[in-house]
Amino acid sequence: MKKLSVLFAAIMMVVSVGMVKAQKSATLNVAAVLNAMPEKTKADADLKAFIDTKQTEIKKKGDAGQLKVKQYQEEASKKTAEENKAREAELQKLQEEIAQMQDKAMKDSQAKQDALYEPIEKKLQAAIEKVAKANTIDFVLDYNSSTLLYKNGPDITADVKKELGLK
Template structure:
């Protein structure tokens, strides 16, 4: 019985080593591919412009709020307690509006990124799939991934860039 289990373990080890050697693994630098794509550059530019507009709106709102706060602070000793309380409530409301505006901008940016990058990601994944099939790669790993332990196999970056007509 013991000999049988040792024999079985040896067979499993032999088969798994044989299977591991039969697999072709390639690596690619996904970041360099994306950075070379004109579609990605345009999407980045559009998203940056959108973000700049939203940041300007938020800054305008916070600047107005700070100016009002400064005025209210200077006038506070001359106002009644009821007026100061009303002004304090107004400032809290303005601060909440600014916070909501910032959160909305972040959500809008995330949605725009998703929409802008989806076709780019699809195009790259299709090109990677074509290159992998053409070169019989079983796995293609991104060199920028933290899961990459060893990089000794062929590099598919050039082939994917060629497939996408990039330099």
Template sequence: MNKLNVLLVAVVMVFATGFAQAQKIASVDINSIFTSMPEMKALDAQLQTLQTSKQGELEKQGKSLQDLMKKYQDEAPKQTQAINEQRSQEVQKLQDNLQQLYAAAQKDIAEKRDAGLAPIEKKINDAIAKVSKAASYEFVFDASSPALVYKAGTDATAAVKKELGL
């Protein structure tokens, strides 16, 4: 029985020693890094220009459709039932086309954003990996993430910004 107790104490000590070694944990505010990167500012400007352009096109098409609808409504009492139905179908088709143009514009903007974000994200991730290896961090959490419950580790945001030259 005494040998069993000694063995149990030895096993507990081995596990306790393993858990007692402190792990280096850091946090990074990725949102802060994104907003301070010139590449992100340039991407935002490009996306704003694209959105303004697409919005102008859509407004022009929408105005044209509204003018046509007003014209058809004003002329409706003077037209035959068949012509009014034909015009109604034409207006419906134009409305559907406008909705498709809107969806295509949204898709274009999203694709442009995703394509522009990919190299920026890679650059940030590479910088985080380099800083983490240099400082021997075992874990780095995104401080701007809602999944982060407790933040008391070292904040590596400044080091990552320095690595990126920001």
């Protein structure tokens, strides 16, 4: 019985080592591939322009609010308490509008980023899958990932760039 247990354990070790060796893994420098893609460069520029436009709108509204604050402070002593109270309410409303603009700009920027990068991510994923299947690779790990578990596999960055027609 003891010999059978030892034999079984030896067979299991051989089988498990064979299974580990059968799995191929590779690393991919995702950042390098993305930075080489012209679509990503264009998306980055489009997103920056969109964000800059939103920031300009918010700044313009904020500057107008600052002018009103200054004007109201200068004229406060010449106005009645009711007028000053109405002005304070107007300034409060303006401040709320600016906060709402900032929130909306953040949400719009995130939506724009998602819309711009989704097709790029899909294209990259398709290229990774095609290269991995062609090279019978079971696992592809991001070379730059902080959770990288295995880094001795072949680096397929050049093959993915070639698949995407990049240099």
